[in-house]
Amino acid sequence: MAKIAYILLCHKDPDAIIKQAERLTAAGDYMSIHFDARANPAHFAQISKALKDNRNVTFAHRRIRCGWGEWSLVQATLYAVESAVEAFPRATHFYMLSGDCMAIKSAQYTHQFLDDHDADFIESFDYFESDWIKTGLKEDRLIYRHFFNERTQKWRFYTSYHLQQRFGLKREIPADIQVQIGSQWWCLRRRTIEWVLDFTRSRRDVMRFFRTTWIPDETFFQTIVRHVVPEEEIRSRTLTFLMFTDYGIPVTFYDDHYDLLLSQDFLFARKISPEAKDLKRRLGLLYAAENVQFQISNEGASLFKFLTGRGRIGRRFAMRFWETESTLGRNRELLIIVCKKWHVAKRLLERVRVMTNVPAIEYLFNEEHTPLPDLGGIQKTLEKRTRHRRALMRMLFDYFDTDRLIVCMDPGNLDLLQDFAGDRSITRILEIQCSFSDEYLIGHAMRVGLAGEQTSTDTLDRLLPTIRHDMTYESDGIRDADFEHLYRIEETADMDDNAEALSGFLSVAPEKAREIASVDYLFAD
Incomplete structure (x- = not known):
C-alpha cells in the first residue's frame, strides 16, 4: 500500500497548516514542512509546538527565505525532500503541496490510485517546442543569469538582464540536458526522488546552471526527472487540480465548488479560499472517509472556460483579424x-x-x-x-x-x-x-x-x-x-x-x- 510523504511549502496561516498536517498524517501518511524563513517567526513557533509530538511530521533541516521565481523555492523543496527521505524510510511517494491545497479524494482512494499507477506524475513539456509559456521571457530565462527578483527588485533585475544582452554574455545550456517545463505540483516515487537527489550531488554544473535561471520551480524537477527516469514511466500531468484565468491568475475555489472538485480526475485541488470554511470542513472529513464512491466526469476545466468565456453584455474574445483587402467576387x-x-x-x-x-x-x-x-x-x-x-x-x-x-x-x-x-x-x-x-x-x-x-x-x-x-x-x-x-x-x-x-x-x-x-x-x- 502506498504511503505518501507530503512536501509542504508554506509561509502563512499557521492554523490551516496545523490542521492540514494533522488531517493528512492521521491516515498514516507523512509530511515534511518548509516554512518560509521570511515569514512571521511566531507562526513557525506555533506550528512547531503544535506538531512536535506528531511522529509523522518533520521539518526541512534548513529554512531559507523564499521569493517567487527564485531558485530559493527549489532549494527549499530540496531541503524538505531530503528531510522526508531520511525521516520516513517507509514513504513510497513524495507529493508536492502548498498551504492552499486540499485533498479532493479520500486517503483510501488516493493510496489505491498510486498503487494502481506505477509511474511518476509531473508535467514536463519540451521547453522550446511547447507553448507552455504564453507571454514574457522564454529562452532568456535560461541563457542569461538572473541574480535578482523581478517582483521585488525590478530595476536590478532588468538592468542586469539588459547589460548581459548588450555585452553578449549568453551562456550555454548543459549539452546533455533537454530542458522541460510544467507545473511545480508533482508526485514522484521514492526511487525517483533518490535518483534526483543523487543527480543534484553529482552534477554540480547543472545545479549552477539552474540556480541563476528565472522561475526554476517550473523547470528543475521537470527536467531532471526526464533525465533520470524512462519516458514510459512518466505521466506528464499533475495530480493537483488547478486552473488559471485569462490573466494568468489561479482560480480560487469556494464552498459551492465541492461537488465539482470531487468529480475531477485529480487527488488534490489548488487554490482553496481561506474563506471557504465549509468546503475545507467537508474536504477534511472526506480524506478520512472510507468506501466513498467517486463519479469522475472531469468537466471542470471545460466548464470554467465555457462559463467565463461568456463575459458580460458586449462579450469578450471577439476575433481581431479581418481580411478587408480581399473579396470573394462581386458577382458571387x-x-x-x-x-x-x-x-x-x-x-x-x-x-x-x-x-x-x-x-x-x-x-x-x-x-x-x-x-x-x-x-x-x-x-x-x-x-x-x-x-x-x-x-x-x-x-x-x-x-x-x-x-x-x-x-x-x-x-x-x-x-x-x-x-x-x-x-x-x-x-x-x-x-x-x-x-x-x-x-x-x-x-x-x-x-x-x-x-x-x-x-x-x-x-x-x-x-x-x-x-x-x-x-x-x-x-x-x-x-x-x-x-x-x-x-x-x-x-x-x-x-x-x-x-x-x-x-x-x-x-x-x-x-x-x-x-x-x-x-x-x-x-x-
Whole structure:
C-alpha cells in the first residue's frame, strides 16, 4: 500500500497548516514542512509546538527565505525532500503541496490510485517546442543569469538582464540536458526522488546552471526527472487540480465548488479560499472517509472556460483579424445555413444539394474533418481556415467553378457571418431555429465536454439554464446584426412559412422550396 510523504511549502496561516498536517498524517501518511524563513517567526513557533509530538511530521533541516521565481523555492523543496527521505524510510511517494491545497479524494482512494499507477506524475513539456509559456521571457530565462527578483527588485533585475544582452554574455545550456517545463505540483516515487537527489550531488554544473535561471520551480524537477527516469514511466500531468484565468491568475475555489472538485480526475485541488470554511470542513472529513464512491466526469476545466468565456453584455474574445483587402467576387453568392443542431443543418444541406446541384460544404469552420479539396494547405486546420476565411472561400468558388456556394456555420460564428456579409459579394443567411429539450442540452453538454456520464444532477440543473441562455444569446446576436439578406425557418412554424423563407434564401420557385422543406425528418433528434 502506498504511503505518501507530503512536501509542504508554506509561509502563512499557521492554523490551516496545523490542521492540514494533522488531517493528512492521521491516515498514516507523512509530511515534511518548509516554512518560509521570511515569514512571521511566531507562526513557525506555533506550528512547531503544535506538531512536535506528531511522529509523522518533520521539518526541512534548513529554512531559507523564499521569493517567487527564485531558485530559493527549489532549494527549499530540496531541503524538505531530503528531510522526508531520511525521516520516513517507509514513504513510497513524495507529493508536492502548498498551504492552499486540499485533498479532493479520500486517503483510501488516493493510496489505491498510486498503487494502481506505477509511474511518476509531473508535467514536463519540451521547453522550446511547447507553448507552455504564453507571454514574457522564454529562452532568456535560461541563457542569461538572473541574480535578482523581478517582483521585488525590478530595476536590478532588468538592468542586469539588459547589460548581459548588450555585452553578449549568453551562456550555454548543459549539452546533455533537454530542458522541460510544467507545473511545480508533482508526485514522484521514492526511487525517483533518490535518483534526483543523487543527480543534484553529482552534477554540480547543472545545479549552477539552474540556480541563476528565472522561475526554476517550473523547470528543475521537470527536467531532471526526464533525465533520470524512462519516458514510459512518466505521466506528464499533475495530480493537483488547478486552473488559471485569462490573466494568468489561479482560480480560487469556494464552498459551492465541492461537488465539482470531487468529480475531477485529480487527488488534490489548488487554490482553496481561506474563506471557504465549509468546503475545507467537508474536504477534511472526506480524506478520512472510507468506501466513498467517486463519479469522475472531469468537466471542470471545460466548464470554467465555457462559463467565463461568456463575459458580460458586449462579450469578450471577439476575433481581431479581418481580411478587408480581399473579396470573394462581386458577382458571387455565398449561402450560409446557420443552426445549432448541426445534424439538422446537414440534412437540409444535403437536400438542397440534391435538388439544386449547388456545391455545398458542411461545418468547415467548426469541424476539423469536414471533407474539403486540397487547396495547398490552407484547409488543413480550423485555425488556418478561420484566419484566411475569405481566401479559403474564394479558392472553393474557383475549385468548384461556380458563382454559388452553400456552407454551414454555427450561430457562435457571428464574427464570420459579419465578415462575409460585409463583402462585395452577395451573402444570404438562413437561420434554422430548433427547439431544445433538456435531454438534448444534456447531450450537447456531454459532446462538448461541459459534462460527463457521471456529472451530478445538481450540476446539470445549474448548467442547463446557462447553456439554453447561451443559445438564445447567439440567436439574438444574429438578429441584432441586421443582416441585409437574413431568412429564418423554425421547427414550430408551418410548412408554408418555411417554404417562403427557403424560396428567398435559395432564389428558387416556391414549389421547389416547398419540396425541399417537406422532408418530415428534418428536425428529428
